Amino acid sequence: MTRMVSKRLVLKSLAGTAAASLLAPLSWAQTFPAKLVSLVVPYPAGGGSDVVARGLTGQMTKALGQTVIVENQGGASGTIAAQKLLNAPADGHNVYVGSPNELILAPMAIAAAKFKSEDFRLVQKVGNFTLAALVPSALPVSNMDELIAYAARRAKEGKPLTYGSVGNGSIFHLLGEQLSKVTGVPMIHVPYRGGAPMTQDLVGGQIDLYLGAMGANSPGMVAAGKLKLLAIISPERLDTYRNVPSVRDSRSLQDFTYSLWVGLFVRKGTPEPVVHALHKATTSAMADPALAHVAEGAQIVLAQPQTLAQAEQVYTESVAQFRAIAKSIHLKAE
Structure with missing residues (x-):
């Protein structure tokens, strides 16, 4: 009798856990964003990433139904802002606005940087620097x-x-x-x-x-x-x-072509419904003609919106490309 009761309790617990795991994504989808969303820019105001971030806030605020602001957190080649994002909950309320320069190259060049490129997930590529x-x-x-x-x-x-x-x-x-x-x-x-x-x-x-x-x-x-x-x-x-x-x-440099882009990143492990909400809001904001004008003034070519799968591929390829260059020139962290 005792074994049967114990078995029922275990099955009930497992059923409850399964139900909770099924309801969790729905809960995230319904509650995000629960407060204002910060677009964390790793440089002082006025740079390309900052201009892009400020151009996104208006339309993202409308799409998310919650205020979206820009927070400038400069220093140490973007690693201070990156660490700030990693120290915050992985709930999508802090979004990093940056490029491979900060999230791929900086960890290889700055010994004090205690994060890896893989700690971040690209939500949407927004523009390409000239x-x-x-x-x-x-x-x-x-x-x-x-x-x-x-x-x-x-x-x-x-x-x-x-x-x-x-x-x-x-x-x-x-x-x-x-x-x-x-x-x-x-x-x-x-x-x-x-x-x-x-x-x-x-x-x-x-x-x-x-x-x-x-x-x-x-x-x-x-x-x-x-x-x-x-x-x-x-x-x-x-x-x-x-x-x-x-x-x-040119005759001697026909293969010397490189890209540097800016995009929106979240911590790896951010709930999928939150990532989808941010992706949808960013994609909607990129359709605003005013953003293209703002980006052009910052010498940035507005990117074509990508799916989350395409964004993941872009980031993966960028990590491989820049790590290969860094290795070929024997880049050492200082």
């Missing part, structure tokens, strides 16, 4: 082939070209190292703490080259003759740059 090759106006080159030939001559003279980046392990560092590797031309990396001082030195001729994202002020500097735009490196481009050569047009 990557380009920029040099001071006084540098005696007008295209990528002339740049490589000039860099080779300088290296033979013992005065290799210098290229700037926003820090060790950033994509801009990797692009410079990769350019040096594929051409066999030595160049010197000059890391900066941010884009503003680097651009100032590029304009002044203190460094010779920048391979990376066009900023909001870059077109004006090119138009004013302060900088020369040699080529577009990314496959995606704004209409503004239709007449600018692609790096594929």
Whole structure:
């Protein structure tokens, strides 16, 4: 008799657990969002990720029926904001607005970063940065082939070209190292703490080259003759740059094409109904024509909306690509 009662209790407990697990997704779907949603941007206000995040908030607020705000949490190449997200509950109320630069490269370059790329899940890719090759106006080159030939001559003279980046392990560092590797031309990396001082030195001729994202002020500097735009490196481009050569047009760098994108991420393990709700809200916000205009001002090409499966594939491929480059240039965490 006692065994039968015990068996009934076990079966009842198992049935209750199963019912709870079936109801949990429904519960999440019904209660999310229970409070305001923060889009955590890993840089101060004004950068590309920040502009995109602010362009999304209005339509996402309407779609979710809850206020969506932007929270700027700069520092340590985006790792402070990343750790903040990982320290918060995996409930979708904190969403990271970033790129492979922070979530793939930073953990490999910054010893203090205690997270892995796999700790995050891409909800939606929102836009692609315009990557380009920029040099001071006084540098005696007008295209990528002339740049490589000039860099080779300088290296033979013992005065290799210098290229700037926003820090060790950033994509801009990797692009410079990769350019040096594929051409066999030595160049010197000059890391900066941010884009503003680097651009100032590029304009002044203190460094010779920048391979990376066009900023909001870059077109004006090119138009004013302060900088020369040699080529577009990314496959995606704004209409503004239709007449600018692609790096594929050069004789020596036809395969030197790279992408840097910005997207919305959540902690891995966030409930599936929450991820779907955020994906649907982001996709809806991306349909707003105003966002395309805002993105263009930040030199970002708005992406085509993707399914969650496609987003997962994009992130997986980016992790593999950048880890391979980092390994090939022997990137070490500092």
